[in-house]
Amino acid sequence: MSSPTIGVLAIQGDVREHAVALAEAGALARPVRKAEEFDDLDALVIPGGESTTMSKLALSFGLFEPLRARVKAGMPVYGSCAGMIMLADKILDGREDQETVGGIDMTVRRNAFGRQNQSFEADVDFAPTPDAPVHGVFIRAPWVESVGAGVEVLATLGAEPYAGRIVAVRQGNLVATSFHPELTGDRRVHAYFVDLVRDAV
Numbered sequence: 001m002s003s004p005t006i007g008v009l010a011i012q013g014d015v016r017e018h019a020v021a022l023a024e025a026g027a028l029a030r031p032v033r034k035a036e037e038f039d040d041l042d043a044l045v046i047p048g049g050e051s052t053t054m055s056k057l058a059l060s061f062g063l064f065e066p067l068r069a070r071v072k073a074g075m076p077v078y079g080s081c082a083g084m085i086m087l088a089d090k091i092l093d094g095r096e097d098q099e100t101v102g103g104i105d106m107t108v109r110r111n112a113f114g115r116q117n118q119s120f121e122a123d124v125d126f127a128p129t130p131d132a133p134v135h136g137v138f139i140r141a142p143w144v145e146s147v148g149a150g151v152e153v154l155a156t157l158g159a160e161p162y163a164g165r166i167v168a169v170r171q172g173n174l175v176a177t178s179f180h181p182e183l184t185g186d187r188r189v190h191a192y193f194v195d196l197v198r199d200a201v
């Protein structure tokens with residue numbers, strides 16, 4: 001399949017930027033907000049935004065069960081930032097009633113980089129693109145506190161004070177990054193996901 005159809009969960013967050021990035025990476029991108037719209041997707045992106053709001057809206061729209069079912073069935077999903085939080089089996093510093101879709105055996109800490117450095121940019125060595133680092137835009141970003149045995153770490157930060165912090169992972173068809181590649185003109189992270197989707201369908 002040359003141009004897979006990839007939905008962007010459009011209940012909150014930077015939907016448009018992901019849709020543009022996906023289209024430039026060779027996919028047919030489509031905003032989705034209802035459970036029945038998930039049926040004919042090859043894959044889904046959960047954008048950056050605010051995971052507590054996303055959780056609330058997903059609950060009230062009844063989206064968690066259909067999303068979990070698609071993840072279980074093997075649909076590829078890529079989550080950036082708040083989307084990473086949504087793919088985590090466990091979260092720290094979440095709201096008490098906050099739910100996630102889950103699927104990646106990891107613990108993610110919300111707003112992990114703290115007040116001093118809520119937003120920053122850094123070059124990230126992203127394993128699938130070894131030719132050159134990707135420019136990571138981190139906005140009140142989470143980090144991955146720990147991963148289970150089945151999770152592949154795709155990127156850790158290199159510079160202090162965050163050296164060694166995990167900021168990109170993959171488990172099966174699920175990919176998550178702490179940073180926002182949709183906000184740069186570099187489409188290599190989205191192209192990596194589109195290739196993964198082509199292999200999966």
Ligand code: GLN
Binds near residue numbers: 081082142
């Ligand atoms: N801090 C946000 C959250 O907890 C994530 C920020 C982002 O997606 N840029 O959901």
